[in-house]
Amino acid sequence: MSKLRVESFTISIDGFGAGPNQNLENPLGAGGPALHQWAWPTKTFRTLFGHDGGTTGTDEEFAARGFRNIGAWIMGRNMFGPIRGPWPDMNWKGWWGDNPPYHTQVFVLTHHPRESITMDGGTTFHFVTDGIFSALARARQAANGLDVRLGGGVATIQQYLRAGLVDEMHIAVAPILLGSGERLFADLNMLSLGYQCAEHAASSNATHLVIKKKM
Amino acid sequence: MSKLRVESFTISIDGFGAGPNQNLENPLGAGGPALHQWAWPTKTFRTLFGHDGGTTGTDEEFAARGFRNIGAWIMGRNMFGPIRGPWPDMNWKGWWGDNPPYHTQVFVLTHHPRESITMDGGTTFHFVTDGIFSALARARQAANGLDVRLGGGVATIQQYLRAGLVDEMHIAVAPILLGSGERLFADLNMLSLGYQCAEHAASSNATHLVIKKKM
Numbered sequence: 001m002s003k004l005r006v007e008s009f010t011i012s013i014d015g016f017g018a019g020p021n022q023n024l025e026n027p028l029g030a031g032g033p034a035l036h037q038w039a040w041p042t043k044t045f046r047t048l049f050g051h052d053g054g055t056t057g058t059d060e061e062f063a064a065r066g067f068r069n070i071g072a073w074i075m076g077r078n079m080f081g082p083i084r085g086p087w088p089d090m091n092w093k094g095w096w097g098d099n100p101p102y103h104t105q106v107f108v109l110t111h112h113p114r115e116s117i118t119m120d121g122g123t124t125f126h127f128v129t130d131g132i133f134s135a136l137a138r139a140r141q142a143a144n145g146l147d148v149r150l151g152g153g154v155a156t157i158q159q160y161l162r163a164g165l166v167d168e169m170h171i172a173v174a175p176i177l178l179g180s181g182e183r184l185f186a187d188l189n190m191l192s193l194g195y196q197c198a199e200h201a202a203s204s205n206a207t208h209l210v211i212k213k214k215m
Numbered sequence: 216m217s218k219l220r221v222e223s224f225t226i227s228i229d230g231f232g233a234g235p236n237q238n239l240e241n242p243l244g245a246g247g248p249a250l251h252q253w254a255w256p257t258k259t260f261r262t263l264f265g266h267d268g269g270t271t272g273t274d275e276e277f278a279a280r281g282f283r284n285i286g287a288w289i290m291g292r293n294m295f296g297p298i299r300g301p302w303p304d305m306n307w308k309g310w311w312g313d314n315p316p317y318h319t320q321v322f323v324l325t326h327h328p329r330e331s332i333t334m335d336g337g338t339t340f341h342f343v344t345d346g347i348f349s350a351l352a353r354a355r356q357a358a359n360g361l362d363v364r365l366g367g368g369v370a371t372i373q374q375y376l377r378a379g380l381v382d383e384m385h386i387a388v389a390p391i392l393l394g395s396g397e398r399l400f401a402d403l404n405m406l407s408l409g410y411q412c413a414e415h416a417a418s419s420n421a422t423h424l425v426i427k428k429k430m
Contacts, residue, residue, distance in 0.1 A: 202419075
């Protein structure tokens with residue numbers, strides 16, 4: 001059965017998945033990049049961005065699992081780019097570069113229609129304007145039996161959690177305070193939604209938790 | 216300089232310091248006791264409640280540091296007992312038993328006056344009705360140069376954080392979801408308040424973080 005999975009999503013001690021004031025220079029908001037200090041040094045993330053080497057161990061194991069068995073991605077528009085409102089410039093193709101690190105079909109949730117964009121390396125961005133259920137149906141079809149990975153941001157993940165559609169989440173808790181921003185679990189009752197912590201492990205950089213639906 | 220310290224305060228992955236529906240049977244609310252699974256097996260907590268043995272290691276180190284150099288305690292009324300409104304029964308002396316695990320003077324914040332109660336083992340409960348500053352001044356005097364430990368609950372800690380009076384906090388993050396309850400960092404901007412994470416360590420049961428005021 002194809003699962004919908006959140007992977008390597010990091011929150012601060014005070015619960016924020018992104019800092020305040022996200023923009024083109026600060027996709028993760030003020031202070032946000034510090035969330036991912038556990039991820040950048042790992043072999044998986046270094047390879048993803050074209051570098052050699054990288055760490056192995058707990059952080060790497062969790063980074064790597066996020067890319068296993070993934071046949072398609074869904075993301076919120078903020079993860080594609082910082083644009084709000086209608087698309088001002090069709091030549092700008094997201095902040096992931098010519099060869100984005102997805103290598104699958106990627107379904108971007110937006111209120112503003114746009115033609116699909118085929119990038120290098122097998123990534124195609126599709127822009128879905130008819131909601132989360134439609135995006136999931138299309139992603140599942142594209143994944144062809146593999147799992148669908150749900151990227152951020154917080155608002156996108158919250159919508160899928162509320163609808164009970166997320167099967168599994170790997171959350172990392174980074175040892176930093178962000179003070180403000182978008183709180184992953186704001187106004188969400190994860191117990192009522194049927195989730196529990198199924199697995200946890202810690203490195204010196206982060207605590208990793210796997211949250212699953214109760215059977 | 217005598218510090219005001221929060222120690223061994225545990226929150227869930229989703230940020231709650233206590234579960235919902237606190238009452239006499241469930242001082243920590245529904246699901247709340249699971250927060251402290253890291254603490255009960257430690258030598259410090261076992262000794263505190265009159266048992267032999269107990270674990271050593273990371274969890275024990277953090278449990279033990281919470282009792283070092285402490286000369287007085289402050290706690291919210293909910294940590295003394297589940298009573299709301301005027302005191303109905305002066306014979307009920309809190310849910311800590313005849314020999315409470317404090318062994319110092321303890322200043323209980325309440326809106327309802329009550330005579331001090333001297334317990335076995337050196338614990339005296341004082342009931343402070345004129346606010347958090349007064350409680351801290353009295354606790355500092357009682358501590359006589361040692362630090363003051365600030366117990367829970369969440370509302371009490373939040374008041375002292377907002378007033379900028381907490382010098383140091385040891386927070387444990389337990390690998391559980393509580394779903395609802397009292398959220399420690401709700402409506403608090405810890406960065407604006409001048410705090411940062413100064414130290415972190417993880418065991419297989421919890422992640423421990425020490426939060427301090429920036430110098």
